[in-house]
Amino acid sequence: MPFNSLNFWFVFPLVFALYWVIPVRYNQWRKVFLILASYLLYMNWKPAFAIVLMGVTLITFFGSLLIEGKQPHKKKRLAWLFAFLALLPLLVFKYYNFLNDSVSHGLAAIGLKFSMPGLNWAIPVGISFFTFQAVGYMLDVYHGKVNAERDILDYVLFVSFFPQVASGPISAANELLPQIKEVHHFDYDQGRQGLKFLLWGMFIKLVIADRLGLFVDTVYANYIHYNGTTCFVASVFYSIQIYCDFAGYSLMAIGIARTLGFNLPDNFRRPYFAISITDFWRRWHITLTRWLTQHIYIPMGGNRCGKIKNYWNIFVTFLVSGIWHGANWTFVIWGCMHGFFQIIEKAVGLQKYEGKSKTIRTLRIFVTFLLVNFAWIFFRMPDISSAGIVVGKIFSDFGVPELSGLDVFSQIILFLGIAILIVKDFRVEFLPDRFAFLQKSFFRWSVYVVLFVMILTLGVLDSGQFIYVNF
């Protein structure tokens, strides 16, 4: 059930109340209650999806128990076997049709006709997220970073915890499992922090991301009719949209978890103020980057090897990142572009900047944003040829941007939302200690009320999905 649906806002206060009403001495029942709530909310998408969620949970739970304490060569074989089994639903649901189509087209190009029947199944929501979380735990057990979990209830809750099951953040076992075992007492500050995250997450999702989406969808659906400048404006808006959509979801997930006494890891740290692509990936989808670093990049040798091998490791890691996002060549290209940009940065020594020049810093932020923005075009378009046409138009078909379908009032709403986002992120990034008066109760409450009223009046309240739920 998406956090931006009205149904969720009927259900969540009930979950919150019942969770805290269960006395501390019945902590086990609290966990059972959270598991039930998590599964029921997940089954609201489609009940059959829960079978996949439970399947991945059981495979990694028993797999980890079998792996732990085994001889290294046996352990490795078991780890490969169970990782493959756990990843199998993801591979089948998400990549079978893509592989099938790609092989058929490849063979057709050399005159051979061969195709397997396609699957017409819906992809279970959040499969990439919960599979990576569960496999990550199993690999941590394999590497001896954590002990295998023996309490199946704790582990089921670890994989299915409702705030994060659909779109992360992807928690590591040593972050979330100890919290699940803990007895939680309500903490006022944690609860307050949770509601603040929730409010800001809802604001950037409903007022900024979904409103930008109306314009972006219109232009990208009919890009052939728009000039290159309009396509460029749409691409910039999409960059902001996807940030607000995914960061908004993550903040809401973190906020909801905090009201229940759990601390989930941060997923975003003002990514568009990054001074290089390497820096961007320290700020964007932090938990996925961490997963890929720990389970792909480092096992391949990381940077403790020769230059060429290191570049190869970076490239493969980002190729996997691209493929993780979706079964389409556009995602593969997007991942390769990010890998390629980072290799160039590393080769030229541009991945860091420790100087104090504000001009250079600003320039680097601007160039990094343009590169990221350029890559998002491939991420957003349905196929490579459409992405190519949009890129071609941007560089050749100049003109006055047409903010079509947006009357002056919609434009005001749109730019007002973006301005609030920029001011907020700028203050947190560059002036964290300034404007202390904003911490006074009156200002804080004014901001809360204004944001909530803006959500009610300017938010796109009747829209559907979060972009990353599709991954």
Next chain:
Amino acid sequence: MGKYLRKILLFFLLVVVIDCLFGLAFQYMNDHSKGGGVRSRHYVCKESKEDVLIFGSSRAKHHYVPDLIEDSLQMTCYNTGEDGNGILLCYGFMKMITDRHTPKLVIYDVTGFDMYEDDNMKYLDLMKPYYYEKGIDSIFWSVEPKTRVMMLSNLYRYNTTCLRVFGNYLHPMTNYPKGYLALNGIMDQEPIIYNEEPGNVDTLKIRYFERLISLAKSKGINLVCCCSPSYKASINQDYCQPIRQLCLQYNVPFLYYGDDSDISLEKSFFQDRTHLNDKGARLFTNKLISWIKSNKSII
């Protein structure tokens, strides 16, 4: 926990107070707007008394010239067309109008918005300020039962439109004489014509179209359904089939001008593939008037 819940309660009390105050303010501005689309809609819903009314989407708004109809038929006329809208909004308008006034003739410009499945909530946006008018709430409930709860918020009734309401009250920038909005551009490039398959027929929209026909019949209003010209439209791609059948079933005249040879092949009559410019609209309106004059029984 007590302090936490008390603060949440206080927050929502503040929001409720603001919701009530702002809701009242927006309602006042909506009812007293000085121009623009807000004024035009308010006029249609609460004040219109014309003999001839045009209903439909942007194609209605830009294709039917009330002045020509008034001069030729010696009847008053108003164009209620709204961009990107269809039967769900039009039925609401018709319901509010016929509660206080009975027009003699209603011309309904049919588009895909009147029969095919898509996000029906978007068709209700402009009707939200009129939610409490007689018979309007049930349209919302039939589209989305949850609107029973959402509409408890006064601010939600002005969601998205609040700035427009504010702007149209303070300083309207556009005015639509008799609801018609002339397009003055000329399509200078040959447009790409997609042979898009129409989507699935939306049974809810068809049900509301049937209700509109029944409402017109019960009030003795002559209803004419019409498909206005599109550039290089072909009868073979006639997307109006579901409404055409409905009209046949209820004995309502259905006029198809989609591929009218005098208009639909001439680029200079269009602003874009689906919208006539003023020149094209005047030619089309005159054609329609000729048909009406030759079928005097409907007026």
